[in-house]
Amino acid sequence: MTVALRHEGDDRVLPFAVEGLDVRGRVVRLGASIDTILERHTYPAPVSRVLGEAVALTVLLGASLKFEGRFQLQTRSDGPVDMVVVDFDTPDRVRACARFDAERLAGIAAEGAPSTGTLLGQGHLALTIDQGADMARYQGVVALQGQDFQEAAHQYFRQSEQIPTFVRLAVGEEFISAEGKARHSFRAGGLIMQFLPKSPERMRQADLHPGDALQDQNITLARVEDDAWTEAKVLAETIEDHELLDPNLSSERLLYRLFHERGVRVFEASAVHEACRCSTDRILAMLHRFSPEDRRDMVGDDGRIGITCEFCSRHYDFDPATVEAGIEASQA
Known part of the structure; x- marks a missing residue:
């Protein structure tokens, strides 16, 4: 097995706050941990990218838990990648696997680089919080209808948590030439940001559309967002994939680049590593x-x-x- 490339700043989660915009969030950079998971299974590149997105999202969400337990992301769908499972055991252990149909995958890949949504297809995404045998489990379910993990996360927070949330995920490969040989490794990164003002009224989201109830009344529902949240999203939406993946761009520098005009504060980072519970x-x-x-x-x-x-x-x-x-x- 090839030793995964390691960079300072990899495999850690960095919490942050932009108090001027009433937002809090986390940035994750995964290097050796995600490469170990993917290299061990020798998944085809499209499957590796799907699983890399799922791992980055799981770590972003699981790292927020303040108790001993497990956060699990699991998909079941009808696409070529019909199952994804990621376990995050607090405070810092992650493991993951995927199941795919090689023949169907090859057919889709022959037509061009397939999107995550195409590879997942139709089905559902379940997010489960397990606090142990003595506590009830919590599970949220999102319908998968051809969207990627970013949009599925947005849908989950709109429907279940009712907290304005922005999620950005990226997966890529790093190529390094050493001793006349090319070595590549997978990297993944992600950012989650949530609007958490002190006033509950400012955090309120627009109600879901009432369907046919207003069609005959010529009424249009307007979605009004808080100006601070709108500004935060506009800034966060400028993130490019390479900024979340570049080992030479630290999470601190990325956050400063995004929010320096408003003042961004970072907190103590926590490590994350690949570890299996089997024995x-x-x-x-x-x-x-x-x-x-x-x-x-x-x-x-x-x-x-x-x-x-x-x-x-x-x-x-x-x-x-x-x-x-x-x-x-x-x-x-």
Whole structure:
């Protein structure tokens, strides 16, 4: 396996506030962490970009949690990339995987670079907060109808959180020539910004359109946004992909470039790294939940039970007799 390229400022989340515009947010830069995830699976480039966007969004959202728990992003859809799963375990661990149809992907890619929305297709995106066995889980669901993760996030905050929110995501490849060989690695970045004035009235968003109710009354609904939020969005919308990906442009410098006229304040950054939760004990506990018949069906031609983690690709090998003996001992 190739060692991922590392740059100072990578794999961290930087919180910020622009008090003059009543906004708060976070910037994430992912280098070795996202490259490790993608290189391990050797996904085709279009799939890597989809998963990179999903990881950047998950880290941006999960990093806001103030408790021990897990934030999960999961999609199920009818596109060539029919499933994406990203787990963020607070405070700093992320893992991810994707499932795709290679034949369908090749057919679409032959027509040009497919968008994230095209690769996901129709389905749903679920965002889940899990605070542990003693707490109820929270889940928000967004319909996927050909949009990318940025627009899906905007839709989620409009419908579920009712907080004016701006999200920007980027994924790209970095190429470096060393010792006569070209080495490439994936990078991902993202920014989330939310309008959080002290007055609830200033934060209120326009109601959803009433459908056919007003069609015969010649009434037009006007969406009125706070001037501060409008200005913040105009500034944030100037971000280019390369600014979120450039290892030589720090998150602090990017924020200063965007908001220096209004005064931007940054807080202590937090690290993030790729880490899987799988272990021999966890896999054995999973096997215990299957019936004896199911476990017998898992035995391969070599007489062993082999299980590969979908997230980190680590392979576990078990002797069926030892597994059954362990189950009997635990039930005694």
